Amino acid sequence: MSSTRLILKDSYRENKLFKNRVRLAWLMMLIFFVLIIGRLFFLQVLEHTTYITKSENNRIKILPLPPKRGLIYDRNGVLLADNRVSHSLVLIPEKVNNIDDVLKALSQIITIEPHDIVRFKKQIQQNRRFKAITLRQRLTEDEVARFSVQRRRFPGVDIKSNFSRYYPLGAIGVHAIGYVGRINERELKIIEQSDYIGSNYIGKTGVEKYYEKELHGKTGFQHVETNVQGRVIRILERTPPLSGKNLYLNIDIYLQKYIEEIFVEQRAAVVVIEPNSGGVLALVSMPHYDPNLFVNGIDVKSYLALRDSPERPLINRAIRGQYPPGSTIKAIVGLAGLEYGIITPQSRTWCRGWYTLKGRKHRYRDWKRVGHGSMDLYSAIEQSCDVYFYDLAHELGIDRLHSFMKRFGFGKKTGIDILGEKSGLMPSRAWKRRARGKLWYPGETLITGIGQGFMLSTPLQLAVAAATLGNRGQFKQPRVVFAIDDANINEMSVVPPTQQTTITLKHNSYWDAAINGMKAVVHGRRGTARQVAKNSSYLFAGKTGTAQVIAIKQRERYNASKIAKKFHDHAWFIAFAPLNNPRIAISVIVENGGSGSHTAAPIAKDVMDYYLLPKKPKKISPVVITDH
């Protein structure tokens, strides 16, 4: 250091200056440190609750635990809807070194289609590296076995199992049981979304839909600690899911299957009811279809084939098919006549083969061109005399007929536990004014008296009407489900019919008159369906019906051979058996089947025989579902 400077260094002054600056610096440091502590105090003490919440939100995720869907059994305990384990092959990209090599090796033991690979590669791009990506769904048992043996060769590849709805009997009972499918957007808006987090399926039709709430169960939750990538580190808390409740149906699946197998190519519907409980023993609508197709999403081609088929297999004819009931309602119209004092069981009407209203020329024809001669109620039901009921309906008038038929459930929904039921149509003056804007013509009353014209009813309504007749006025709401079994608390609750009404007539003997007429239909010397009861070991009551599809002109005759099949009459038969304390009530319709006595009645008798007579050993085997 040089001392030959112009301006000499003033050590003392410099020292003092430096000391002052250092002291100031020390003070500034202290202030700034206090500032930092103040900031930390603000974050860690004053705002602590806010940040602890944020940190918990960061770390804790809530994962849903989907419940197991309730199973569905028939009244014999046969499993109708099951949850089947379905296996899929998954791969965790993070754990696989060379995905292409692994895919090549895997394809030697498991079928992997090019479209599987395309979808898989797309998924890899869209997901985090540690997320398992599905490579193939619905592996066969063979494939699972083959992979399991060689699992060691494939680190990062695994088989994932989850539950998928499975209907072991395939198409049998599909219109009653229904099916589940993937939740669609419309359903997403209706359901409580938090209940369905993690659920893949929702009931779409049948019992599966009506009892969705019971079957679905309650979603459980798992609080898990996750890291920033969302990988689960550990489980903190678990609320287990509550399995859905199991359903026991009134359906007798053996009977159901027996009936469904009767029909080969026909379009038909059969409803069988247990009269004293309202339980639906069988609900058949043919053709049917395999519900398993719908569970994991049906492919467009198969769906269009089903939807556009002229046979309309997707329509549940039993509850949604509306047909003119035809002569099947004659016994009930007879009851109306008795109740309103228009006829007595003994009063007689002459049938000459047609009926005309006073001062009109139009002939309302009887199905028997030559006429039945002198008819009382008994023989008019037995022989299904149209003229007798034209006259009776004319005397009753449409409004009295309307209100009486309503009591038997015509023109309104029965309230069965399947959604989508149609109410049919029981016409009245008021209805015609409202719906058609026209006056009621007396001639329309006549044809309503024989179940033609505007009147429509579903096979279910007729089965319920038959059961109500058999019960002598006890109306029971039909029920498909018999009991709900809550496996979580081991409690079985029986589903009672929600609506039970009794139709009381002025005299109880009126019932006998109507029922005897129906008994004569099958057991009488001139009964329209006397062939079917020839060798019957039990007594029963029935009524044939033929629903016209097209109107026959005044001078024409109905000639089946000259009319296209689709314009053929629908064949009806309703019955209950045994005659006293009936155990079964049935309605059968065969679309374009021709006459009720020839087509529908033998089927009904066959079904009743199957149900009532000692049975052959029952066997039912699950159908094998092929991979679609």
Add this chain to the structure above:
Amino acid sequence: MQNWRKTHFLHLDAPLFLGICLLSSIGLVVLYSASGQNMDLMVRQLVRLFLGFGIMLILAQIRIQHLARLVPWMYLMGVLLLILVLFIGETRNGSQRWLFGFQPSEIMKLAVPLMVAWYLADKPLPPTYGRLLVATIFILIPMGLVLKQPDLGTALLIGSSGIFVLLLAGLKWRLIFSLLTLGALSAPLIWNQFLHAYQKERILTLFNPERDPLGAGYHIIQSKIAIGSGGMYGKGWLNGTQSLLQFLPERSTDFIFAVYSEEFGLLGVIILLCIYFFVLSRGLYIALEAQDTFSRLMVGSLILTFFVYIFVNMGMVSGFLPVVGVPLPLISYGGTALVTLMTGFGLIMAVHTHRRFL
């Protein structure tokens, strides 16, 4: 003539040495948790610590007057390396800072205050305007070169360390205030002309982290959550969920203070600040005790720079200063910064333990 104080074992200043050891130990403890108990990382950091302590020990043995002669050469070499970086430097994360695996700008953190101190040491203080201008040029050259990379954080740190020398040398208050006013007035110009988009983004994000919660604001948001959720006493060692579950980015390096605050709470923070304050105070004491101008200015400015590192790091982690890449001295994982720091401490010790007592 020379009369070494016997208490200075190996020329180490015991209080300073103790403080540094305490801080590095705390650093290792936090790093163990922040790294997710990564032993490889721990070993690497330990090796660096030993290296750093070695450099400190060696430098402490040398008389500061011998070292002072090397200062201009060191400065010159630093500037040359910075120029070299501009041409053949390695680009990482969009800025050209690296040369053969280290950042030459790191040298300048020491070289600039040393150079300014060396330049002013034999001049009467406070410095004349002419000398101030020369000193300012010494500061501005490396600053400009570092800004070119671009690395605003380091440039500011280099600048401030140089300015500290000027302040300690007795820069007139009048000048200081007029410069501050000028700076405030030119701020909008700097904002519009000189700051890169990402730098503006960082500053904007500081004021409102929520404007980009997954991008630039993510660091600050997660860091504040870590600190705030720590509370008074912390979640406990190895229990900081923000760091353990990797929500906190850069948790071993620049944001290690958030890990510390989460696990040890406000109480831990106060203890840490006390230790830092103890080291800083000891450093300033050494500056006061130093026997020549160069030593005084050098020690004082190094200690102030050390303080700035602490303050800027804590300020950015707790969300009241913008995110600039400044590690927490002696705690953050990383080699270069540690070596620079230990070099500085070695120099400080050398100043203190080679005093001559007349």
